[in-house]
Amino acid sequence: MTRPPTAAQRRVIDAADPVTGRLRGTPAQLDALVKRGLAFRHSRPPHDHFLTPAGHRIREAEPEPDGSAAATDTATAPEDASGGVFAARVGGEDRAASPHGDPARVREVHSAWQGLLELRRMTNPDGSPDRPCGWERTHLVRAAALALEAAGCRPAGPDGDDGYRVRATAQPEAVAVYGPDGEALRVCGAALERAGWQAGEYTEPRTRARYLLASPRRV
Template identity: 60%
Template structure:
């Protein structure tokens, strides 16, 4: 497996977005990572660069050597999946919409590259390992709004069921809309209710085949 050979390349890989693997750097730096098969350029605008599965493995590899420079810190504005459980108000507007669309397209491309047969219709290994964030990205990309201070919306939380998450909204219509959006995004969905509290929610798990 090809690996980066320079400290600058290692810093760029280490600084990739933790959710989507989106990379930041100069065009020359990112093109060099593409040649090493550690990154790919998304075919749709804004043509962002993302880590390939090999690039993710390089980033996750432990190292026994001290870093050559100070650790890379997350840049302000780096994309974060909104689960609806955050204490601060959710970002909104055209810039956020572009970021969410880029994150979703990055996941679809990761499905193509890592699922058997290039299957884009079901979650990939990264999504199965980060289900809360992956489900939140799919919901926001489908036009659903996360809950925040003073605004109702979806909430994505861990489920008591193994290998699943829960999505709730204040209304039954909202719950069903979230379930439909996630089914279109390739997830398995089942609707449930709590007879004691009246709460409605969907349990979401990844398709295996």
């Protein structure tokens, strides 16, 4: 069984960029994470380090209770000004604390989107920021929601109001995007196309509800 990361390694993992997984730490800390399969060193200059899927899973999991480690983390870990890990709105969340259009939320979304574009530059074989990268293909709902929110589209609230809703589908590399009407779907489709996705409008056979089926473009 693989040993859990040390308190110091956990702090480095928790401080990773919430979208790109880019790490900051001493060379020794980063090398230790690479050896444990929790990070990788990018082959292109400036040879930054990023979380692997295993590292992302540890970052997203609740830390195991450990008295000494928890005390050390609490004493030295920097606070997240946003109150936690950034999460793109897929539609249906309670927006009371940070409503759509709130300046703080706009800044968070912009920063996350710029980080995702940088991840595309770093990980796409041709360095293109115009085409979705591997992270987006393994986080389809979150990636599509970020593209929509970064484009200014409005996510639906908990009561299913006039915003978009992004949902997983049974199809590989595809999400469903629902909206209140055809015009909203067209706006969402155009936003996804600009973000490097391909989207087509369909009708559910049973409910007759219109939706977009969107997937990351490969070329």
